[in-house]
Amino acid sequence: MRHFIDICDFDKKELNKIIQNAKRIKKNPKKYYQICQSKTLGMIFQKESTRTRASFNIGFNKLGGHSIELNADSIGFGKRESYTDIIKTLSQYIDILIIRNDDHNIIKKLGSLNVLPIINGLSDLSHPCQILSDFLTINEKLGDIKNQKICWIGDYNNVLRSLIELQNLYKFKLNIVIPKEILKKNETQIIKKRNKNLMITNHISEGIKFANCVMTDTWVSMGEKSTKKKYFKNYQVNSDIMKKASKNAIFMHCLPAHRDEEVSSELLDSKNSVVWQQAQNRMFVQQAIILDLL
Ligand code: CP
Ligand code: NVA
Numbered sequence: 020m021r022h023f024i025d026i027c028d029f030d031k032k033e034l035n036k037i038i039q040n041a042k043r044i045k046k047n048p049k050k051y052y053q054i055c056q057s058k059t060l061g062m063i064f065q066k067e068s069t070r071t072r073a074s075f076n077i078g079f080n081k082l083g084g085h086s087i088e089l090n091a092d093s094i095g096f097g098k099r100e101s102y103t104d105i106i107k108t109l110s111q112y113i114d115i116l117i118i119r120n121d122d123h124n125i126i127k128k129l130g131s132l133n134v135l136p137i138i139n140g141l142s143d144l145s146h147p148c149q150i151l152s153d154f155l156t157i158n159e160k161l162g163d164i165k166n167q168k169i170c171w172i173g174d175y176n177n178v179l180r181s182l183i184e185l186q187n188l189y190k191f192k193l194n195i196v197i198p199k200e201i202l203k204k205n206e207t208q209i210i211k212k213r214n215k216n217l218m219i220t221n222h223i224s225e226g227i228k229f230a231n232c233v234m235t236d237t238w239v240s241m242g243e244k245s246t247k248k249k250y251f252k253n254y255q256v257n258s259d260i261m262k263k264a265s266k267n268a269i270f271m272h273c274l275p276a277h278r279d280e281e282v283s284s285e286l287l288d289s290k291n292s293v294v295w296q297q298a299q300n301r302m303f304v305q306q307a308i309i310l311d312l313l
Contacts, residue, residue: 020134020136021136022138022139022312023136023308023312024126024130024137024139025139025145025147025181026147026150026151026181026188027187027188031188031189034151034188037151037308038154038155041300041304041306048081051083052081052083053082053083054082054083054310055083055309055313056083057084058083058084058114058115059085059086059087059113060079060084060086060087060114060115060116060117061088061109061115061117062075062076062086062089062118062140063088063091063117063120064088064091064118065091065119066120066242067241068141071148071301074298075117075138077302078302078303078305079306081302082306082309082310089109102129103128103129106135107134109135110134110135115136115137115138115309115313116135116136116137116138117138117140118139119140121241122142123142123143123144126139136312138305138308138309138312141177143242144177146177147181148304148305148308150181150184151185151304152297152300152303152304152305153182153234153273155300155303156296157169157269159300160232160269160293164185164189165189165191166191167191167232168192168194168229168231168232169182169186169232169233169234170193170194170195170226170230170233171193172196172223172233172235172254172256173196173234173235173237173256174201174236174237174238174240174251175202175205175209176237176240177240179236183195183209183212183217186216186217187212187214191216192217192218193216193217194218194219194220194227195209195217195218195219195226196222196223196226196227196254198221198250198253198254199221200247201247201250202221223253223254224263227260227263228263228264229264230264230265230268231264231268231269232269233264233268233269233271234271235272235281235282236281237275237277237280238280238281248280251280251281254281255279255280256270256283256286257285258283261286261291269291270282270289270294272287272292272294272297
């Protein structure tokens with residue numbers, strides 16, 4: 020049984036196949052209208068979500084399947100009954116489950132039961148669906164990912180961890196710009212992932228030079244304390260900062276954005292910003308992930 024829990028669980032050949040399929044679905048959605056007929060997707064969100072919830076639900080319906088969201092409180096997920104007993108029960112009715120959870124280990128444990136395919140819809144540790152669909156967006160906007168120079172400015176978080184895993188596979192240039200206080204807290208983990216194309220700095224000017232793609236995300240992820248915001252006050256991505264990157268560099272953000280915090284409102288709405296295409300591609304890539312697992 021296969022699961023989609025982390026980018027690092029896959030090799031390039033497998034990920035390329037998912038991306039190629041996502042492109043096919045995007046180009047010719049009608050061909051896939053019945054491919055998941057009589058299949059059911061379960062969805063459990065223990066944290067807020069707009070894009071992941073909507074794109075999985077609508078995406079699966081467009082494949083001819085049926086989806087059901089099980090409200091974690093209503094089913095007493097891990098409270099009324101153990102996580103594992105709930106998953107074993109659900110596997111009697113549903114074919115595949117996407118779960119968003121605060122504890123990555125729970126998602127891994129549910130996967131290891133091998134009673135139904137599990138998709139990680141974001142955990143404290145990673146956000147593989149986001150980064151795989153960003154791979155498609157980069158490919159559409161800029162071409163082969165191996166030739167890109169991506170600059171991440173912001174927190175060391177779930178989205179960045181998945182991006183680093185993608186970089187470790189495809190070896191594109193990745194410059195990570197993070198405040199030194201955040202770096203200090205995560206140094207040992209980050210250093211382990213270093214390679215000749217992965218650079219870490221706390222100077223925006225150093226990291227953004229020659230970048231043709233600039234990415235950021237919220238300074239405070241769901242479930243974290245807002246006290247860390249103070250470290251980021253000089254790390255907003257805006258049009259002035261984008262001038263230091265390559266000409267016509269694209270701006271990416273997984274959303275939700277906190278306008279005029281990590282990104283200025285004018286940059287988010289500018290022609291450099293590809294955030295709506297990013298949101299759109301979530302659906303096609305997730306449809307391809309589902310087809311790969313089923
Ligand atoms: N980018 C993303 O996963 O958005 P949601 O949190 O709204 O699902
Ligand atoms: N890092 C963010 C991503 C949201 C999609 C969070 O975990 O809140």
